[in-house]
Amino acid sequence: MAGSLLDRAFGILERLSTESSGMPLQAIADQMDIPKSAAHRLLGELAKLRYVRQDKDTGRYFLTTRLVSLGFRFLAETGIVDVSQPILDELARQTRELVRLSVTDGETLTWVAKAQGALSGLRYDPDMGRETALFCSASGFAWLSTLSDEDALALVMKQGFGKLNEYGPNAPRTVPALLEHLKQTRERGYSVAIDTYMEGMAAMATPVRHPVTGRVLGVVSIAGPTPRLSEAKLASFADALIATAAELSEASLGSAYLADVWLRSDDEKEAKRAAQ
Numbered sequence: 586m587a588g589s590l591l592d593r594a595f596g597i598l599e600r601l602s603t604e605s606s607g608m609p610l611q612a613i614a615d616q617m618d619i620p621k622s623a624a625h626r627l628l629g630e631l632a633k634l635r636y637v638r639q640d641k642d643t644g645r646y647f648l649t650t651r652l653v654s655l656g657f658r659f660l661a662e663t664g665i666v667d668v669s670q671p672i673l674d675e676l677a678r679q680t681r682e683l684v685r686l687s688v689t690d691g692e693t694l695t696w697v698a699k700a701q702g703a704l705s706g707l708r709y710d711p712d713m714g715r716e717t718a719l720f721c722s723a724s725g726f727a728w729l730s731t732l733s734d735e736d737a738l739a740l741v742m743k744q745g746f747g748k749l750n751e752y753g754p755n756a757p758r759t760v761p762a763l764l765e766h767l768k769q770t771r772e773r774g775y776s777v778a779i780d781t782y783m784e785g786m787a788a789m790a791t792p793v794r795h796p797v798t799g800r801v802l803g804v805v806s807i808a809g810p811t812p813r814l815s816e817a818k819l820a821s822f823a824d825a826l827i828a829t830a831a832e833l834s835e836a837s838l839g840s841a842y843l844a845d846v847w848l849r850s851d852d853e854k855e856a857k858r859a860a861q
Contacts (some may be wrong), residue, residue: 593619594627598636598648607645607676656820667691667840669698669708673805677702680807680822686793686833687724688803689719692740694719694728703809719762720746721756726776726805730767731792731801736769755780775826779811787814791826793833802837805830 596617601679608616614624618786628646631637669686677684677700679693686698691820694717698750719725720741729737738760746758757763775791782788790806 589629590826593623593849594631597627597631598652601637601646601648602652604648607640607643607647608755609643609645613646614732620712620841639834660776669833670700671834672829672832673698673700676700676805676807676825679750679825682807682822684829685724685806686803687728688763689728689801689804692743693717694724694742694804696724697803718747718752718782719744720776721752722782723776723778723790723808725765726770726778727792727806729763729806730770730776732765734767738763753780753782753784754837755785757781765858773823777816780816787811787816787819789819789822793830793837796834796838802834805833 587646597613600613600616610625610628611621613628614621617624619627628637628639632639635649637646638649639646673684673686681704682703682704684700685696687694687696695841696717717724717728719729728739741763747756750757757766766776766778775789777787777789779787786808787810788806788808790804792806793802793803794800795802805826807819807826
C-alpha cells in the first residue's frame with residue numbers, strides 16, 4: 586500500500602475499526618501491504634498515542650475508544666444531536682423503525698444521529714459514524730439526486746461501486762442503473778432502496794436543506810427489515826419523512842455547524858475553481 590506514514594497510520598486505524606476481535610501483526614502488515622517491521626513501528630506509535638492497544642496474551646492489536654471519544658466530543662460541540670434528536674425520535678415513534686440523520690461533509694455523507702423506533706422483533710441498527718456508500722444506500726440516492734448526473738457520478742466514481750458481494754443483491758452496478766435510481770428519487774421526492782445496501786434491508790430517504798439557501802445539509806432516512814418494509818409501506822411513510830426533513834431544516838439554524846454547511850460548501854467550490 587503506497588502512501589505517506591500518515592496514510593498508512595490512518596489505514597491501520599480504518600482496518601482495525603472493522604475487526605472487533607483484533608488483528609495479529611502479520612495480518613495487518615499483509616493487508617496494508619507494508620513490511621512487518623514498518624507495521625510494528627506504526628502500531629507502536631499509535632499505541633503510545635492511545636489509539637491502539639495490544640493484548641498481552643494474544644499479541645493481537647485492537648482499536649481503542651479514543652477516536653470514538655473525539656467524534657462524540659466534536660458532535661457535542663456542533664449541537665447536531667441536540668437540535669435533531671427530538672425530531673428523529675418523533676419520526677421513529679410514528680414509523681416504529683430506525684430513523685437516521687446523515688450530514689454532508691465535503692464529498693462524503695456520514696451518519697451522525699439516530700432514533701430506534703422498533704421495540705421488538707427484527708431490528709436494523711448499524712454503527713454510527715460510518716461513511717455512507719453513495720451508490721447503493723437510500724441516503725446516498727437522496728443526496729446524489731440533488732446534484733447533476735455529472736456531479737453525482739463523479740462522487741460515486743471517486744468512492745467506487747464496492748466489491749461484488751459487499752452490498753445487497755439489488756445494488757446498482759452500472760451507470761445507467763444508478764441514474765435510474767436518481768431519476769426515480771427526483772420524481773418521488775424521496776429515495777427507495779430495497780436489498781441494495783444490504784440484503785434483507787429496506788430504506789427510504791430525503792434531503793434536508795438549509796432553510797434560507799436551499800443547499801443540502803444532510804439526509805434523513807427510515808430503515809428496517811425488508812419483510813416489514815415493502816415499497817407500499819415505505820410510501821405510506823413519505824409524508825411523515827418529508828415533514829421531518831422540513832422540521833430538521835428549520836432546526837438546523839440552532840446548530841452552528843449545520844447552519845454553516847452551505848458556506849463551507851461554497852468555499853470549497855470556489856477553491857476548486859481557483860485551482861483549475
